[in-house]
Amino acid sequence: GAVVSQHPSRVICKSGTSVKIECRSLDFQATTMFWYRQFPKQSLMLMATSNEGSKATYEQGVEKDKFLINHASLTLSTLTVTSAHPEDSSFYICSAPTREGRYGYTFGSGTRLTVV
Amino acid sequence: DQQVKQNSPSLSVQEGRISILNCDYTNSMFDYFLWYKKYPAEGPTFLISISSIKDKNEDGRFTVFLNKSAKHLSLHIVPSQPGDSAVYFCAASVGGSNYKLTFGKGTLLTVNP
Numbered sequence: 001g002a003v004v005s006q007h008p009s010r011v012i013c014k015s016g017t018s019v020k021i022e023c024r025s026l027d028f029q030a031t032t033m034f035w036y037r038q039f040p041k042q043s044l045m046l047m048a049t050s051n052e053g054s055k056a057t058y059e060q061g062v063e064k065d066k067f068l069i070n071h072a073s074l075t076l077s078t079l080t081v082t083s084a085h086p087e088d089s090s091f092y093i094c095s096a097p098t099r100e101g102r103y104g105y106t107f108g109s110g111t112r113l114t115v116v
Numbered sequence: 117d118q119q120v121k122q123n124s125p126s127l128s129v130q131e132g133r134i135s136i137l138n139c140d141y142t143n144s145m146f147d148y149f150l151w152y153k154k155y156p157a158e159g160p161t162f163l164i165s166i167s168s169i170k171d172k173n174e175d176g177r178f179t180v181f182l183n184k185s186a187k188h189l190s191l192h193i194v195p196s197q198p199g200d201s202a203v204y205f206c207a208a209s210v211g212g213s214n215y216k217l218t219f220g221k222g223t224l225l226t227v228n229p
Contacts, residue, residue, distance in 0.1 A: 006159070034216055041125070043118075043219040044160070044205065093159050095217075105150075105217065107159035 002028045002098040006108025013084055013115055021079045021111045023094035030096035033077035034105075035069065038091040050077045084115040119143045120208050122220035130228055135193040137223050139206030142187065146208040150217065151180060151191045154203045163204075164191070196227045 003026040013019050023033055031052045036044040048064075050056040050071035058064045066088075068080040077096075081088055094108040121140045129135045137151075147168040152160035166173040166180045166189065173180050179192045193200055203224050207217040 004159075009157070036219075041221070043120075043221040044217075046216055046218070049216060091157075095159075105162065107152075107161070109159045110157065112157060 002026075002096075002106045004030070004094060004096050004106045004108040006094055006111060008111060009109060010112040011114070013113070015085055015115055016083055018080055018082045019084055019113060021081075021092055021094075021113075023077050023079075023096070023108045025075045025096050025106075028096075028098060029074035030077065031074060032097055033071060034095045034097075035067075035077075035079050036093045036095065038093065044093060048079075052077075081113065084113070086115045089113055089115045118220075119146075120206055120218050120220040122204075122206055122223050124223050125221070126224040126226070128226045128228060129196050131198055132195045135191075135196045135200065135225055135227065137191040137193075137204050137206075137225065139189050139191075139220055140187055141189075141208050143208070143210070143218070144187070145210045146218075147211065148209045149180070149182060149189050150207045150209075151178075152205045152207060153200075154205060154222070160205055193225075196225075198227045198229050201225055201227050 005024045033050045035047045038044045047062045048056045048058045050069045052071045056069035071077040093110040095105045150165040151163040154160040164175050164178045164180050166182050171182050182189045203222040205222045206220040209217050
């Protein structure tokens with residue numbers, strides 16, 4: 001079935017640095033990629049929607065200058081957390097809609113970001 | 117405003133018994149509902165979905181029931197197995213299966229041997 005490969009699985013970075021998270025669709029083309037963030041004991045919250053070849057759409061309250069999204073090809077979308085702070089520590093997950101009937105969406109395996 | 121609510125943060129059942137996970141929603145525009153299973157430090161994996169034109173969908177041990185008038189859906193797992201222990205998320209979307217999802221907070225299911 002459709003697979004979304006997400007890297008890195010976990011990253012620890014210093015406060016003030018930037019971190020890039022990649023999501024690649026394998027064996028299918030992802031014209032759209034959804035980026036979620038999950039804090040402990042909370043639901044997955046949609047941060048932004050990226051579309052290949054156009055600007056990402058950000059949800060209310062999400063700083064577009066802080067969370068840079070690039071969707072330069074049909075198989076790769078990236079999220080860069082710029083000038084990371086400890087409060088950005090969270091679990092980030094990408095998801096792409098697929099055409100595989102009942103499945104609808106395929107999620108990446110997630111990235112655990114810890115900012116120290 | 118939490119449009120998708122899973123009011124039980126946890127549920128514990130015995131192996132072989134039925135697990136019932138509940139989900140309520142407030143947005144009447146939602147027309148597609150999905151259940152996902154998630155293990156720690158992993159992305160969610162799809163379990164089962166249901167369109168708003170149906171009231172039941174079954175797939176092996178998993179059945180999802182939808183009560184549109186009550187804006188309520190439930191996931192039944194029978195018989196429950198220890199490997200079912202995970203966090204289960206209810207999600208909903210507007211406009212079919214390829215639009216953004218709104219998730220509940222999840223319910224931690226523990227199936228005891």
